[in-house]
Amino acid sequence: QQQVRQSPQSLTVWEGETAILNCSYEDSTFDYFPWYWQFPRESPALLIAIRPVSNKKEDGRFTIFFNKREKKLSLHITDSQPGDSATYFCAASGGTQVVGQLTFGRGTRLQVYA
Amino acid sequence: NSKVIQTPRYLVKGQGQKAKMRCIPEKGHPVVFWYQQNKNNEFKFLINFQNQEVLQQIDMTEKRFSAECPSNSPCSLEIQSSEAGDSALYLCASSLIRGHSDYTFGSGTRLLVI
Numbered sequence: 726q727q728q729v730r731q732s733p734q735s736l737t738v739w740e741g742e743t744a745i746l747n748c749s750y751e752d753s754t755f756d757y758f759p760w761y762w763q764f765p766r767e768s769p770a771l772l773i774a775i776r777p778v779s780n781k782k783e784d785g786r787f788t789i790f791f792n793k794r795e796k797k798l799s800l801h802i803t804d805s806q807p808g809d810s811a812t813y814f815c816a817a818s819g820g821t822q823v824v825g826q827l828t829f830g831r832g833t834r835l836q837v838y839a
Numbered sequence: 840n841s842k843v844i845q846t847p848r849y850l851v852k853g854q855g856q857k858a859k860m861r862c863i864p865e866k867g868h869p870v871v872f873w874y875q876q877n878k879n880n881e882f883k884f885l886i887n888f889q890n891q892e893v894l895q896q897i898d899m900t901e902k903r904f905s906a907e908c909p910s911n912s913p914c915s916l917e918i919q920s921s922e923a924g925d926s927a928l929y930l931c932a933s934s935l936i937r938g939h940s941d942y943t944f945g946s947g948t949r950l951l952v953i
Contacts, residue, residue: 757940768930768947769876812880818940823895825870825938829882 728752731815731830739838744802746813746833753796754820759827760789760800762811769814773800805837842866843945845931846913850950852921860948861913864933870894871914872942873906876928885929888914889937921952 728751738744748758759774775782775789775798782789786805791798802809812834816827842865852858864871873885886896888908896906903922908914918925928949932942 759941768928768944771941771943774941814880814882816882816940823884823887825872825887825934825940825942826884826895827874827882827940829880832880 727830728828729815729817729830731813731833733833734831735834735836737836737838738805740805740807742805744805744809744835744837746800746802746815746835747797748799748815748830749795749797750817751796752817752820752822755817755828756819757817758789758791758798759816759818760787761814761816761829763814763832764811772813802835805835807837807839810835810837843931843933843943844913845929845945845948847948848946850948852950852952854922854952855920856952857917857919858921858925858950858952859915859917860929860950861915862931862933862945863913864908864931865935865943868933868935870934870937870939870942871908872932872934873916874930874932874944876930876947878927885916894937918950921950923952926950926952 732747760772761769762772763769773784788801812832814832815830844863872887875883887894906916928947931945934942
């Protein structure tokens with residue numbers, strides 16, 4: 726059973742539009758939710774993260790919205806740029822897992838066209 | 840540039856051969872994680888260490904995989920007898936504090952078993 730699910734699997738937007746990437750999770754004891762982005766032939770890099778004490782975390786054009794009751798979160802990328810084209814992974818840690826272990830979703834592949 | 844150094848970047852092995860990869864954690868970070876990312880973007884936790892001590896590892900790691908983090912030497916992950924299904928990106932990450940998940944991955948070792 727997938728503990729972290731992401732949708733859509735792929736997403737295409739035009740430059741300047743807002744891209745919305747969704748994530749949901751099963752374990753209500755997860756207490757840390759980082760998003761990673763990964764460019765082709767590179768390793769994942771930490772983009773932005775949130776803890777359940779907040780329902781929103783903003784960093785420039787990237788914003789996480791968090792709904793603890795529904796166990797959902799989303800990453801909004803405003804004014805999308807071609808350089809944002811990458812695969813985005815939602816992850817979670819805490820709860821019953823190995824201490825410090827991250828559980829990843831399978832990613833959303835974002836393509837931004839100029 | 841990542842502060843976690845992984846070598847080699849690429850590794851090609853025949854089935855049944857040993858495959859060894861190394862990781863130098865960020866300076867001063869005693870906690871090290873190894874993950875496997877397959878071609879379907881599934882991340883699998885393999886093993887983690889605090890200093891030289893194994894904290895937890897999965898069954899797969901116990902059977903064909905071996906790992907260590909000797910003092911004053913790079914950490915290593917070795918597959919004793921490579922199988923085609925081991926072809927994946929192997930990621931190392933380090934953390935200052937056990938339990939913290941905001942770690943940075945190294946550039947990874949991409950293993951191809953032919």
